[in-house]
Amino acid sequence: MITPPTQAGLRWTIHDLEAFDLKEGNRYEIIEGELFVSTQPHLEHQRVCRRLTVEISNWADRGGGGEVFIAPGVVFDIEDAVAPDLAWVSGERLPLVESEDGKLHNAPDLVVEVLSPGAANARRDREVKLKLYSLRGVREYWIVDWPAKSVQIYRHTAGALKVAATLLAEDDLTSPLLPGFSLPLARLF
Numbered sequence: 001m002i003t004p005p006t007q008a009g010l011r012w013t014i015h016d017l018e019a020f021d022l023k024e025g026n027r028y029e030i031i032e033g034e035l036f037v038s039t040q041p042h043l044e045h046q047r048v049c050r051r052l053t054v055e056i057s058n059w060a061d062r063g064g065g066g067e068v069f070i071a072p073g074v075v076f077d078i079e080d081a082v083a084p085d086l087a088w089v090s091g092e093r094l095p096l097v098e099s100e101d102g103k104l105h106n107a108p109d110l111v112v113e114v115l116s117p118g119a120a121n122a123r124r125d126r127e128v129k130l131k132l133y134s135l136r137g138v139r140e141y142w143i144v145d146w147p148a149k150s151v152q153i154y155r156h157t158a159g160a161l162k163v164a165a166t167l168l169a170e171d172d173l174t175s176p177l178l179p180g181f182s183l184p185l186a187r188l189f
Contacts, residue, residue, distance in 0.1 A: 013078040027071070031128050033079040038116065045114050048146045049085050051188050052112060056088055059181040065091040066109070073103035074111075076136050082129065085144075086112035088178075107137040110177055114144040130154065134161035140177050149189045 011033025022028060029036045041049075049070065056068045068088050075081040087108035089097050097106040111133055113125040125143055133141050134156070141154040141161050149169040154161040155176075167173055173183040 011079055014075060014081045015078060027083050029082040031080055031082065031124075031132050034128075036124055036128075038121065041114070041116050044146055045085075045116055048114050048144055048188060049112075052114075052144070052183075053086055055183050055188075056086075056178070056181070059178060060088075062180075064178055064181060067091070067094060069104070069108075072108075074108065075099075075101075075103050075105055076107075076132070080132060080136070082132065084108075084111045084129075085114045086110075090177075107133070107139075109138070110140045110142070110175070111138050112142045112144060114146060117147070130161060140175060142173075144188075146189060149185070151185060151188075 012030045012035040013033070014030065017028055017030070025040050027038045029038075053068055053070055060066050060068060066088055068086065070086060071083045072087050073081065073083055074087065087104065088110040089104070089108045093106075093109060097104050097108065099105045113129060115122055115125055130141065130143075134154075137156065138161065139156045143152045143154075144150075145152070151167045151173060152163060153165045153167065153173075153175070155164040156162075157164075167185055169185050169189050171185050173181075173185055173188070175181060
């Protein structure tokens with residue numbers, strides 16, 4: 001995380017990022033005005049993202065509908081702008097979510113974060129982003145832990161994202177959001 005160059009308590013906005021010479025290859029996200037910077041992910045992280053993207057894209061192409069985005073910009077407001085590893089938006093909601101600036105400006109139906117090594121990365125995905133996605137109305141949130149070969153599924157119920165299941169490598173990943181989608185997690189890992 002980068003500390004703001006001025007006084008404590010300063011909140012970052014997307015406009016601040018436009019003023020900086022940002023390092024190529026880093027991912028910059030702002031959540032509740034706090035800046036999070038991460039480096040290029042591990043190759044296994046990228047493999048898991050690719051496999052999951054292919055599986056959901058194939059499901060969508062077979063009639064599931066909607067669209068899958070890899071590391072899309074999701075701009076909820078000027079102090080909340082993130083780039084999840086993967087997002088899926090239903091065909092019905094896509095016109096309400098996609099904006100002319102090439103970013104998503106409302107909650108995707110499904111957001112997936114693949115954990116990167118390190119306590120700060122895990123905290124960001126398991127706590128900070130979970131809270132943001134919950135408040136913004138993401139319907140389902142998957143946290144993929146590739147070293148542990150597990151997927152934690154959160155579903156929006158009673159106004160918040162709550163743990164619905166923790167799946168292991170021998171389980172099949174399914175979702176009510178994706179009718180007919182089924183992925184043996186052994187193929188993912």
